[in-house]
Amino acid sequence: VKLTWDAPASANGALLGYYIYLDRIVNGEPVVEKNSKKRIVMIRDSSKRYYELDSLDPNTEYSFRLNAFNRNGDGEFSERKNVVTQGIPPEAPEIVSVSLDRDEPPVVSRIEWKMPKMKPNETPIEKYNLWLRPQGYPDSYIKSKTVDGTDLSTTISGMGVVYDVLLGAENREGRSQNATETIATPVGSPDGDPIGVQYEVMKGKVRVHSFLLKNVLRNTLIFFVVFQVYERVFLMIYT
Incomplete structure (x- = not known):
C-alpha cells in the first residue's frame, strides 16, 4: 500500500x-x-x-x-x-507422488500432491490445473485435466511415452506457479535398437539417412530410412 x-x-x-x-x-x-x-x-x-x-x-x-x-x-x-488489500494467487502445490495404477494398456497414472501453504485471509483454492507434456515436445500438451480444489490426487488414463507433469493451483485471484515432475510409462522407452532396416544398392552413388521418431499419439515408434540415388529419394517406414 x-x-x-x-x-x-x-x-x-x-x-x-x-x-x-x-x-x-x-x-x-x-x-x-x-x-x-x-x-x-x-x-x-x-x-x-x-x-x-x-x-x-x-x-x-x-x-x-x-x-x-x-x-x-x-x-x-x-x-x-x-x-x-488485494488477494493474491496461491503458492504452487507440492507433488509428492507420481505412480502407475495400471501398467498395462490403457496405462493409468496417479498424481498426488500437498495443498499449498495458505497465507492469512487467502481465498480458498478453487481448482488445480494439471498438464502432461511428452518429453521432447516443449510446446505440446496432449493431456490436461482440471481437479476440484478440495482434492489432493487424481488419475490420468490412456498414457504412453515419458511425460513432464505440471500442476498448478488456482483461486479467484489467479494461478500459482507450476510444480513439475516426470513420469515414464512402460511403453515410454524403446527396448533395444531399431530392427528390420533394409536398403538396396543400385548403380551410382547411394546415400543412406536413418532416424527414429516417436509416434506420440499412437504410442508406437516409427523408424524412417531415407536413401537417395542421384535425384531419386526412397523412404522406408518400420513400426
Missing part, C-alpha cells in the same frame, strides 16, 4: 518528520491482539510525501493515520483512512 500526503497547513516551526499509524480492522473496529499487525512508522524526513507499506496480509482491511512532529512534539492526527 502506498500512502501519500501533504504537509500541515501550519508547521509551527521546523518539521522534523511524520508518524504513520497502522491498525488491522475487524468488524469495522481497530483491534489489538497478540498476533495482530499494528505498527508505528517514523519518517525522519520532513520533505517526504509518500511511504510504501509491504508485508501486509491479503484480503485484509487496514486503517492508516498520520501526524507530523517537530521539536515541540506531535501534531494532530489526520483523518483515518481504511483500505482493503
Whole structure:
C-alpha cells in the first residue's frame, strides 16, 4: 500500500518528520491482539510525501493515520483512512507422488500432491490445473485435466511415452506457479535398437539417412530410412 500526503497547513516551526499509524480492522473496529499487525512508522524526513507499506496480509482491511512532529512534539492526527488489500494467487502445490495404477494398456497414472501453504485471509483454492507434456515436445500438451480444489490426487488414463507433469493451483485471484515432475510409462522407452532396416544398392552413388521418431499419439515408434540415388529419394517406414 502506498500512502501519500501533504504537509500541515501550519508547521509551527521546523518539521522534523511524520508518524504513520497502522491498525488491522475487524468488524469495522481497530483491534489489538497478540498476533495482530499494528505498527508505528517514523519518517525522519520532513520533505517526504509518500511511504510504501509491504508485508501486509491479503484480503485484509487496514486503517492508516498520520501526524507530523517537530521539536515541540506531535501534531494532530489526520483523518483515518481504511483500505482493503488485494488477494493474491496461491503458492504452487507440492507433488509428492507420481505412480502407475495400471501398467498395462490403457496405462493409468496417479498424481498426488500437498495443498499449498495458505497465507492469512487467502481465498480458498478453487481448482488445480494439471498438464502432461511428452518429453521432447516443449510446446505440446496432449493431456490436461482440471481437479476440484478440495482434492489432493487424481488419475490420468490412456498414457504412453515419458511425460513432464505440471500442476498448478488456482483461486479467484489467479494461478500459482507450476510444480513439475516426470513420469515414464512402460511403453515410454524403446527396448533395444531399431530392427528390420533394409536398403538396396543400385548403380551410382547411394546415400543412406536413418532416424527414429516417436509416434506420440499412437504410442508406437516409427523408424524412417531415407536413401537417395542421384535425384531419386526412397523412404522406408518400420513400426
